[in-house]
Amino acid sequence: MDIEQLKRMIDERAKENQLHLKDPNSIEVGHMELNSMLHIVFSISVWRNQKWFDIRTWILGNSGWKPTRKGLHFPIDDYKEFKKELEKLENFV
Numbered sequence: 001m002d003i004e005q006l007k008r009m010i011d012e013r014a015k016e017n018q019l020h021l022k023d024p025n026s027i028e029v030g031h032m033e034l035n036s037m038l039h040i041v042f043s044i045s046v047w048r049n050q051k052w053f054d055i056r057t058w059i060l061g062n063s064g065w066k067p068t069r070k071g072l073h074f075p076i077d078d079y080k081e082f083k084k085e086l087e088k089l090e091n092f093v
Contacts, residue, residue: 006027006044006046006051009027019031019039019065020039020041020043020058020065020067021041021043023045025045025046025047026043026044026045026046026054027043027044027045028041028042028043029042029043029044030042031058034057036060037059037060038057038058038059038060039057039058039060039065040055040056040057040058041054041055041056041057041058041067042054042055043056044076050075050076051075051076051077052073052074052075052076053072053073053074053075053076053078053079053082054071054072054073055071055072056068056070056071056072056073057070057071
């Protein structure tokens, strides 16, 4: 998927009610609930004409969901290598 296709998808998804992300340049791909006040959010964004993948913890505060500093943010081009390394964990789980 090229940058323009991703931007169009982001525009379409922005019309949907995403639980965590309100950024018009990002798509919340999914999330995992650790408990009622802590989620891990998976997202893709476009910044400076480059696609990025983000895995971040979000916490529920008085004013709604907020991202924490705990997380990973890297170019989408590195995703396949990240997934390959992550699959190595399968041997130990």
